[in-house]
Amino acid sequence: MAPNPRVTAAFRAMRDIGIKEAQVKPVLKRLLKLYEKNWELIEEENYRALADAIFEEEDNVVVEQKKKCKSTDEDDLEEEGQTQDEPERPLKRLRRGQGGPGSSSVNACNNSLGGSPLKRPKVEEGEPPDPCLQQRPQEMMEKPQSIPQHGTVNKGKQPLLPQIASPGKRSMSERASHVCIREPRVEQGIVLLPKQKVPDTHLLIKPKDEPFTDDMFTEDVPDYEVPIAVIHPAPPCKVGSSVGNDSVENQDGPEIPASQSLAEGNGIDGILASSSERGTNCKLATIPEESPPTLEIASSPLGEVKISLSCDSTLGRPDFHMPSRDEVIKLMEDKCLRTYKIIDTNFSVKKLLNDMCECFLELGTYSTDESQEGSINISPTLDVLKESSVQDAGGNELGLCMPSSNGSVNIQCSAEVAELLSRLPTSLNGLDGQKQASKKIIPNGYTESEREKELEDPESTNSRCLVVVPQQKNPPSDLRSLHDVNDLTKGEERVRISWVNEINSECLPSFKYIPRNLIFQNANVNFTLSRIGDEDCCSACLGDCLSLSTLCHCANTTGGQFAYAKGDLLREEFLEECISMTRDPQRHQHLYCRECPLERPRIDDCLEPCKGHLRRKYIKECWSKCGCSKNCGNRVVQRGISCKLQVFCTPEGKGWGLRTLEDLPKGAFVCEYVGEILTSSELYERNLESNNSGKRTHSVLLDAEWGSGALKSEEALCLDATFFGNVARFINHRCLDANLVEIPVKVETPDHTYYHFAFFTTRVVAALEELTWDYGIDFDDHDQPVKVFRCLCGSKFCRNMKRSIRSRCATIAR
Numbered sequence: 001m002a003p004n005p006r007v008t009a010a011f012r013a014m015r016d017i018g019i020k021e022a023q024v025k026p027v028l029k030r031l032l033k034l035y036e037k038n039w040e041l042i043e044e045e046n047y048r049a050l051a052d053a054i055f056e057e058e059d060n061v062v063v064e065q066k067k068k069c070k071s072t073d074e075d076d077l078e079e080e081g082q083t084q085d086e087p088e089r090p091l092k093r094l095r096r097g098q099g100g101p102g103s104s105s106v107n108a109c110n111n112s113l114g115g116s117p118l119k120r121p122k123v124e125e126g127e128p129p130d131p132c133l134q135q136r137p138q139e140m141m142e143k144p145q146s147i148p149q150h151g152t153v154n155k156g157k158q159p160l161l162p163q164i165a166s167p168g169k170r171s172m173s174e175r176a177s178h179v180c181i182r183e184p185r186v187e188q189g190i191v192l193l194p195k196q197k198v199p200d201t202h203l204l205i206k207p208k209d210e211p212f213t214d215d216m217f218t219e220d221v222p223d224y225e226v227p228i229a230v231i232h233p234a235p236p237c238k239v240g241s242s243v244g245n246d247s248v249e250n251q252d253g254p255e256i257p258a259s260q261s262l263a264e265g266n267g268i269d270g271i272l273a274s275s276s277e278r279g280t281n282c283k284l285a286t287i288p289e290e291s292p293p294t295l296e297i298a299s300s301p302l303g304e305v306k307i308s309l310s311c312d313s314t315l316g317r318p319d320f321h322m323p324s325r326d327e328v329i330k331l332m333e334d335k336c337l338r339t340y341k342i343i344d345t346n347f348s349v350k351k352l353l354n355d356m357c358e359c360f361l362e363l364g365t366y367s368t369d370e371s372q373e374g375s376i377n378i379s380p381t382l383d384v385l386k387e388s389s390v391q392d393a394g395g396n397e398l399g400l401c402m403p404s405s406n407g408s409v410n411i412q413c414s415a416e417v418a419e420l421l422s423r424l425p426t427s428l429n430g431l432d433g434q435k436q437a438s439k440k441i442i443p444n445g446y447t448e449s450e451r452e453k454e455l456e457d458p459e460s461t462n463s464r465c466l467v468v469v470p471q472q473k474n475p476p477s478d479l480r481s482l483h484d485v486n487d488l489t490k491g492e493e494r495v496r497i498s499w500v501n502e503i504n505s506e507c508l509p510s511f512k513y514i515p516r517n518l519i520f521q522n523a524n525v526n527f528t529l530s531r532i533g534d535e536d537c538c539s540a541c542l543g544d545c546l547s548l549s550t551l552c553h554c555a556n557t558t559g560g561q562f563a564y565a566k567g568d569l570l571r572e573e574f575l576e577e578c579i580s581m582t583r584d585p586q587r588h589q590h591l592y593c594r595e596c597p598l599e600r601p602r603i604d605d606c607l608e609p610c611k612g613h614l615r616r617k618y619i620k621e622c623w624s625k626c627g628c629s630k631n632c633g634n635r636v637v638q639r640g641i642s643c644k645l646q647v648f649c650t651p652e653g654k655g656w657g658l659r660t661l662e663d664l665p666k667g668a669f670v671c672e673y674v675g676e677i678l679t680s681s682e683l684y685e686r687n688l689e690s691n692n693s694g695k696r697t698h699s700v701l702l703d704a705e706w707g708s709g710a711l712k713s714e715e716a717l718c719l720d721a722t723f724f725g726n727v728a729r730f731i732n733h734r735c736l737d738a739n740l741v742e743i744p745v746k747v748e749t750p751d752h753t754y755y756h757f758a759f760f761t762t763r764v765v766a767a768l769e770e771l772t773w774d775y776g777i778d779f780d781d782h783d784q785p786v787k788v789f790r791c792l793c794g795s796k797f798c799r800n801m802k803r804s805i806r807s808r809c810a811t812i813a814r
C-alpha cells in the first residue's frame with residue numbers, strides 16, 4: 001500500500017526538528033487513536049501536538065527512570081506505570097502560550113496613533129483580541145511577496161518573553177524559548193525565529209483521511225511539498241552532533257525540568273532573586289539536566305556571566321576524537337551561515353555566546369518587571385562558577401574549552417559583560433541590538449528614561465531573534481532580498497532602519513533595498529557633467545553657500561532664494577507654498593501638454609486631452625560641479641536619510657507604514673522616494689502585468705515640469721519602488737493633512753524630466769507618529785491605471801470617506 005502522505009509529512013516535520021522516526025511512530029499511533037484519526041488536530045501548528053506528545057513521553061520516561069532508581073517499593077512502581085499509561089491529551093497545550101494573534105500583537109495600538117510609549121500589555125489566556133488589531137484589507141493580503149512567519153518582532157522596550165508555562169510540563173514552543181540549543185535538521189532555507197507559526201496555507205495539502213495502518217510507516221517518502229518553514233525556534237538540545245561528528249545520532253537526554261527553567265512566577269524553587277539579593281550575592285542561574293546536554297548559566301554581582309554547554313552524546317563512541325576549539329567554532333559558523341541564512345558573514349559564534357550572556361543578565365535585571373514571566377530562574381544557592389569548573393578565560397576574552405576526559409563535550413563561555421559593552425560589534429546580524437539592551441543591564445544603573453530612550457532607538461529593536469527566513473519554495477534570489485532584522489537598508493543608508501510587526505505574523509515584503517534611483521532600461525537620464533552649464537552650478541563657491549553674503553547660481557535657479565534655511569530645514573515660506581500646491585492644486589499654475597504621454601489612444605485613435613500638470617516649486621541643490629563642501633547647507637537630500645525611522649505594521653489595516661522614532665521639526669527632510677526609473681510606457685506595461693496578476697506596484701510620476709512642450713512617452717519618467725526601492729515605499733497615504741509633502745529636488749542634472757522626489761515634514765512630527773503623504777489620488781476616478789485601495793487614512797478630510805458617505809446618501813435618497 002502506498003505510504004500515507006500525512007504520515008510521511010509528520011515524519012518529515014519531526015525529522016526537521018531532530019526527532020527520529022522511531023520516536024515518532026508510537027506516539028503518532030497513540031495520538032491518532034486518541035484523536036480518533038482527526039489528523040487536523042495533529043497537523044495543527046505544524047504538528048505541535050505531536051511534538052509535544054513526543055517531548056512529554058521523553059519527560060515521562062526520565063521521570064520513570066528516576067523513580068525506578070530511587071525507589072525499591074514494587075507497589076509504587078506499579079502505580080507509576082499505570083499513571084503513565086494514561087496519556088494526557090496534548091491538545092490542551094495548544095491553547096496555551098504564544099500561538100494566537102493576541103499574544104503576538106502586543107503594544108501595537110498606542111504606538112503609531114497616540115505616540116505614547118510602548119507598553120507590553122499582559123496577554124491573558126483567552127483574552128479577546130485587541131479591537132484595534134484589524135485584518136489588513138484584502139489587497140494587502142493578496143500581496144504575494146509577504147512571507148508569513150509567526151515570530152513577530154517586538155519593537156517594545158522588552159523582548160517578547162515566553163508566556164508562563166506550568167512548571168511541570170512544557171510544550172514544544174516553550175522548550176524552544178530556552179537557551180538550550182539543539183541543532184535541528186533544517187532544510188535549506190529554514191531560518192529560526194522565536195515563536196514562529198506556520199500558517200495553514202503553508203502546510204501540506206491534506207488529502208482526505210485514510211485508514212491508519214502500519215504500511216503507512218515507510219521510508220519511501222513521496223515527493224510532496226515540504227511543509228514550509230518548520231520553525232521551532234530552538235528545539236531541544238543536541239550539541240554533540242554539531243560539534244564532534246555530524247553523523248552522531250541524537251541521543252537526547254531528558255528534558256530540563258521546567259521548574260528550573262521556566263518560571264510560573266511563583267511557587268517554584270529557585271525563584272528570581274530580588275534586586276537587593278542581586279547586589280550582594282553571587283547569583284547563579286542554572287539549567288541543570290539530569291543527563292546531557294547541559295546548559296549552565298552563571299552570573300556574578302559584578303556582571304560576569306558564564307555559560308557552559310555540555311553534551312555527552314559522544315560518550316561510548318570509540319571513534320570519537322576531540323576536535324579543536326577553532327574547528328568547532330568554524331563548523332558552527334558555517335552552519336549558521338548556511339543553515340540559518342545569517343547573511344552577515346561577520347557573524348561569529350563567540351559573539352552569539354556573548355549575546356547570550358547579556359540576554360541572561362538583562363532578563364535577570366528585569367526580575368520585577370511583569371514581562372519577566374517565563375524567564376530563566378536564578379537559583380541563589382548553587383554556585384555553578386565553582387561547581388562546573390568553568391574556566392574564566394581571563395579579562396574580556398571569551399573562553400571556550402572542551403575537556404575531553406570522558407568523551408563528553410563541554411563548551412564554556414564567559415564574559416565580563418560590563419567591559420564587553422564597549423567591544424560589541426555595531427553590526428551583528430540580528431544580534432547587535434543586544435548592545436543597546438546591554439546598556440540597561442548594568443546593575444542599578446538603569447533608569448526609566450533610558451528605557452524610553454532605548455524604545456525610540458531603532459538599534460534597540462528587533463534584536464532578539466536571528467534572521468528570519470522561514471523556509472519557502474522561493475528561489476535563492478528571493479532569499480537574498482530579504483532583510484536584516486535590525487536594518488532593512490542592509491547598511492545602505494547612513495542610519496539603520498529597523499522594522500517591527502506587532503500586529504500579525506507577516507514579514508516585510510521582498511524587495512531589494514537601494515539608496516539611490518537606478519535606471520531600469522529605457523529611461524533617458526543623463527548625468528553627464530558636460531550638461532551642467534556654468535549657470536547651473538556654483539563652481540566658485542567655498543564652504544557653505546547658505547552663509548555667503550551674495551547668492552550663488554544654485555539659488556538663482558530657484559528664484560533667487562535658497563529653499564533651505566539653516567539647520568537643514570526648509571524655509572517656512574517655501575515649504576508653505578509647496579504644501580499649498582499639494583493641498584490646493586487648483587489654486588496653482590498648471591501646464592498642459594500638446595500630447596500628454598499619460599494619455600493613451602482610445603478606440604478612435606485620438607489622444608485624450610492633457611489633464612494638466614502642476615507647475616511645482618522645486619529645490620536645486622549644489623552638486624559635484626559646485627565649489628562648496630559636502631556639508632553646504634544647500635545639500636540636504638543628497639546627504640541621505642539622517643532621522644531615526646522605523647517600518648512598522650499599521651494597526652488600521654494599511655499594511656506596513658513608516659514612522660519616526662524621534663521628534664522631527666517642521667520642514668525637515670525625511671527621505672527620498674527611491675526606485676527604478678522607468679519611462680511612462682514601461683510603467684504602463686508593468687501596471688498591466690501587475691493588475692493581471694493582482695499585484696500592486698509602488699510607483700510615482702515625475703511630472704514637475706511637463707507640459708512645456710510635447711513630451712514623448714519615453715521622456716516621461718516614473719519611479720517604481722516595487723522591486724527595487726528604499727524605505728519610502730512604505731509611506732502610506734493620508735488625504736490632505738499628511739505630515740509629509742513631496743518636493744522635487746534637482747541635484748545632478750538641470751534636466752526638467754528627472755529629479756529626486758523628496759519628502760519633508762509639513763509640521764512638527766512627534767516620535768512614533770506615522771509618516772504619511774497625500775498620494776493625490778482621485779478616489780472618484782475609476783479610470784486609474786492601478787486599482788485604488790479603500791482609504792483608511794483616518795483624516796477628517798478623507799476623500800474616500802466622502803465618497804462612501806456620498807454614495808450612502810445617494811442610496812438613502814433613492
Ligand SMILES: C[S@@+](CC[C@H](N)C(=O)[O-])C[C@H]1O[C@@H](n2cnc3c(N)ncnc32)[C@H](O)[C@@H]1O
Nearest residue numbers: 654655656729730731732733789790791792793
Ligand atoms: C506605497 S505602498 C505603502 C506601503 C504599504 N502599506 C505596504 O504595506 O507595503 C501603498 C499601498 O499601501 C496601502 N495604503 C497606503 N495608504 C493607505 C490608506 N490610507 N488606506 C489604506 N491602504 C493604504 C495601499 O494598499 C497602497 O496600495
